[in-house]
Amino acid sequence: MNINKELINLTSLLDFSNKLTQNLSEEFIINSTLFTIIGKLSICGVQATKSIDEKEIITFKKGRLDCETKITEVILIDHNIKYVFLLGKKIIEAEISDVEKQYVKLIISIAATALENFYNFQKLQFQKTQAEKKSQLLETLFEISRSFSGLSSEEKIVKALAFNIMGQLMTNKFAVLKTNGKNTILRNTLGITDIELTSIIPNLKKIKVDSDLDERYKDIIKIATPMNISGNTEGYLIIGPKMHGEYDESDFSFVSSLASTAISALENERLIQEEIEKKRFETELGLATEIQKRLLPKSKLETDKFSYYGMTKPSSEVGGDYFDYVKISESKYLFVIADVTGKGMPAALIMSNMQAAIQSLAPIEKDLKSLVDTVNKVVYRNTSKDMFITAFFCLLDSDKSTFEYINAGHFYPLLSASGNLTELKTGGVILGFLPSPIIYNSEVMQFEDTLVMYTDGLNEATDPAGNELGMEGVKKIVAEAVKLQPKEAVDYILNEAHKFSDSNQLSDDISIVVLKKK
Template sequence: MPQTAALASLEKQLFFKERELRALLEITQAITHDANEADLYKIYQFTLIGQLGVRQLALYVLEDRQFRLKASFGPKLQAGPQFSLASLPSHCQAQPCPVSELDLSAEWQGFELLVPVRQQEAVQAFVFIGTTHADYMTREALGFLETLSNILLGAVANRRLARQREASMMAEAAVRREIEIAQQVQQLLFPQSLPNNQHFAVQATYLPHTEIGGDYYDVVELDTNRLLVCVADVSGKGVPASLLMSNFQAGLRTLLRQGTNLATIVHELNHLLFRNSGGEKFITAFLGLYDRSTQVLQYVNAGHNDPLLLPDGGPAQRLHDGTVMLGIMPKLPMLKVGLAKVPPHSLLFTYTDGLTEVFDAQQNEYGESGVLSMLTRHRYLPLSRLHQELLSDIRRFNASGEKFADDITMLSLRVK
């Protein structure tokens, strides 16, 4: 008889081990076949019912600091959060507890046991089970239930991470595409060639601080005698700034084709920018219209850094006449078109504030004085060399070396 009883006990253990293996096989196959989160919970539920003989089941998983019902069979339970850890005795958070010992409402009384599922010493889920096989309430069996639940939670967490990574990759791809489009738009804004002939020499240098810069320059030959130069800087960076600058460029080119005078051009550009940005963004700009026949430069400085005009003889002039920055109000409160004599061999140097707002280790600013000093010493160099010398000088001065805090744009016009 003892041998018969021992054999029967061993057969029973093998029977339950076989069921456990089948349960593991079913849930691992579901994970391998990349089942979604909802399907994983269903397979977990059916596995416990079909393979382990559980007749009542409720799985609550911790999400957003609340336990939410994810799988259930038997008593009808509410899907929303029903309890917190604070409502359970502390020992029930570490080991299985009879439901009869818990202060829970009547809807849970059809269950027999509450099994905590822990990961990294913290409870991540609770499994309510009821009407189990009498021989399947041992500590070893409950340990397997916790193991199976942990496998499920791990698979669900991995699915969520995969979805998050996929969403992140899609978002990054969308941003990258936006950046590429903005870069293409920005490249189209700049003139494809600059006029260099027997009358003028023009040179432009542009160093963006980020992938999409906020600076803009343009040079337009209106006829054999007249030439317009423009340098601008939009507030902010990225795609919105690039789009606003494209509106500025399109508006400027349209107004130039209409033969509009400089004052009207500036007023119309301000109206266009305010309409598009509602005063939330603005553009500083310098627009200069040079007439070779009169040797006169008409210009408007709209809140921009003062360009420097170096005649062949005499001191440099700062071109400051104009108005406030464009786009911050529907109508410009004041506008003055400046006039400057530009005889042959004069140099007009325009730039954005990234060139001057460079600091050394003692926080001294390179500033306009640094630019003017370099121009005075090297003003007769070929313009490409002049720009190279300026860049080399600010790199030596800059405490961060090659890393600048803003876009740098330089546009030079030499009258021959």
């Protein structure tokens, strides 16, 4: 029998080829090749060493190679994977024949084809896995985006973002940071200490893409992605190492998309909250405006002994000024002008409480001092420590042509008599500043001509250079105004204030009340 012919029997080679193609395993292919060579050639040992880019990866060995190497065969797969086969000498004293060498070449060639198929299959499997992973991540991204749209607060969005980071990327270290102007604010974190974040945050502005991350922080974090919207960086997504394995390109792409989705959701939520706040403010403003309108009395009051006119002009839609009058008897009237700190709904509510107290108490209190003290008690109980009221109370007795007044920290009203202006200063502390009882001083004056009451918006009116009109300026204007009837006097004072300010809009609320004897 011709052994050499038997060795290269085509049926045997085909069986060997089928055997390799039926099992796509690199280790199986190499081991089968080594077993076939060592068995057919009866050699002492055979070895296959795999290298990628000239770096040794793994060595497969059958038998022993402490004997002399007789054959070296090299195969190259996919340009960078190389296998080097080493064959030892025969066990019996004989040389490896040319036919046997040809057989080895054929066997290794078949193995090379099987290995190429194996690597191609691996590539396809990897590409398929990556495609499936990208598809899964994309689907996850859509689901996250939908879930974000149903969340009603920044806190809930950030919490959902954190759960998705942990679930999808299998990490237990992350931080969500959001910028607020020049500052970076921590929104959520896990597994990264404040000290570590403190060292990282100053360097975040340098990061444009993940690869810009400083090597010093690679042990703490693996991904740091800016959260950009409309070209502006509004935050950062910081992610630590995976619990198992490393991040791949699809992970980086997913994180980048997740960061964009999250910041868009956060920005949308901010805009929604702004709109809600705007609507709330507009509603509050409308209510406060309505309250203020209802609180103010009719502008004009005429009796056979005096004329009265008052107006208020807020610097915004709702101011903190208030004026009122109460008819106590046919000859007695209480006049009040006040300035509440603040504006908007809080000021309107305080004004409402004050008006209710004055309207109900004025007819029953025995004297002006008791009335003011009781009003102070109401204001003190119903306002916060940072809110108070300056006020001027005037109780007119038109039969006697006298009035009693109390000034509770208000700018001095001016009494015109015989061409002279008198500042009405007597009184006490502002309302709501101290608890009752408080002793307020009062003074009785002759009502001979005109009484002008106003709020601080008048004497604090400023010209373009920033100079205030001041008390002297107010006196000059009032000295001319008292020559007119109440309505004309109020209009004159207001027009002069606008002229001084060189503007149609004053910087503060202004209220003016004129009481004139007939």
